[in-house]
Amino acid sequence: MxxxxxxxxxxxxxxxxxxxxxxxxxxxxxxxxxxxxxxxxxxxxxxxxxxxxxxxxxxxxxxxxxxxxxxxxxxxxxxxxxxxRLQPGAAPVRIAVMQTAAQAILARALTLLAMTAPTLRIEVAEVPPEEGLFELSARRFDLVIAEQYPGSARAHRADLDRETIGHDPIRIALPPGDGVGALVELAERAWVMEPRGTAARRWASEQCRAAGFEPDVRFEIADLTAQVRLITAGHAVGLLPDLVWAGAAPTARLVELPGAPTRELFTAARRSTSARTGILTVRAALRDAFASR
Known part of the structure; x- marks a missing residue:
């Protein structure tokens, strides 16, 4: 054996x-x-x-x-x-969460879980979506909050179950008072983007190329809060999802992109565990937290 x-x-x-x-x-x-x-x-x-x-x-x-x-x-x-199922909450739910979801919906989801499943242990680590999805298959996590950008679908794996949380608008972020009105006007500006190899970086670069220019990416920063500070201080421009503001008033000037694109936020779990009571409960709390943000 x-x-x-x-x-x-x-x-x-x-x-x-x-x-x-x-x-x-x-x-x-x-x-x-x-x-x-x-x-x-x-x-x-x-x-x-x-x-x-x-x-x-x-x-x-x-x-x-x-x-x-x-x-x-x-x-x-x-x-x-x-x-x-015979003893709900007996096993913890280990969650990998990307930065914007951690800032905008995690606390609200945990508050809901404290009311609906007070004995359920939740363990959370902030992990980039690409790493989180890999570690989900490797069983380091039970649930991952990840993102998918329009026109750039992630591979669907037979061993993973995906469920949409909601859709998050993406807009051009400019320094306060900046008079630019369209993406095409930013060809000569300094850009801040996430590191190479991330879905966010690929998508943002594609939007600039579709507008007719290669972005001058002078700042590669994974932390979106740091991106916001660079933008609001006038050192760069970028493309940011609305969740980065976590319900507060934006400190940058926001301009709509053509077609008003949104990224999809979703949870992923292994199919072998997707029916676990704890995972079902956490997924419901995340959906409710996103809807009520």
Whole structure:
């Protein structure tokens, strides 16, 4: 009989690609991960990993068992979810939340949960959407709040269940008193955007290119609050979602974009846990918090 903990380590290795990354994710030492995988090889009776330069890679047998490990972990989660229905709140809900959602709707959602599910333990970490979705599959989190920009759909994964929270308008953000009235007029201005590789950066760059220019991105900053400060101080312009203001009056001058685009905010959970009472409860609170912001 395979031990589930060791199967999880193999599953993590298939996802992350190195023993060091698995050790960091699971809070073990690399030597402990290596020892446990050696024991798993003995249980399997076949080699599961092999040297690959300075690292390791899965053998054909390792890839096959890793696929079975993923299904075993799903069954384990489904069983725990069934048990939770008999005792709601028995298991915590671990949430990865992006910055604007943390600022604008998290506190309200937690207030609602304190009234509707006072015994439910909620654990929250602020994590970029791309990282959060990866770590959701790796089981570091149970629920992720992420975003999708218009015309730039994220890949739909069969193991993840997505549910829309709401839609958030995106506008041009200018220094107070700035007289610009359209995106095309900002070709010569300094821009602040999120780092390369993020969905927000790709989308913002595409809007500028569609307007006929390549943005002069002088500031790459993930923190949208810091972006706001640069813009309001007159050092840059940007494209910001409304949630960044968290219900307060905007400190920048906002100008509509053509077509009034919005980004979709959604939650994602593994399908094996999406019916858990705690996850259903948290999702409902997030939707209500967004609607009442």
């Amino acid at each position: 395979f031990e589930l903990r060791r199967l999880r380590m193999l599953h993590e290795l298939a996802l992350r690609g190195s023993l060091a990354a698995v050790a960091e994710a699971l809070a073990y030492s690399p030597s402990t991960i290596s020892q446990q995988l050696t024991l798993l090889e003995r249980e399997a009776g076949v080699p599961l990993i092999e040297p690959d330069g300075r690292g390791v890679r899965l053998t054909e047998h390792g890839r096959l068992l890793a696929a079975h490990a993923a299904r075993a972990l799903e069954l384990d989660e489904q069983a725990r979810g069934d048990l939770e």
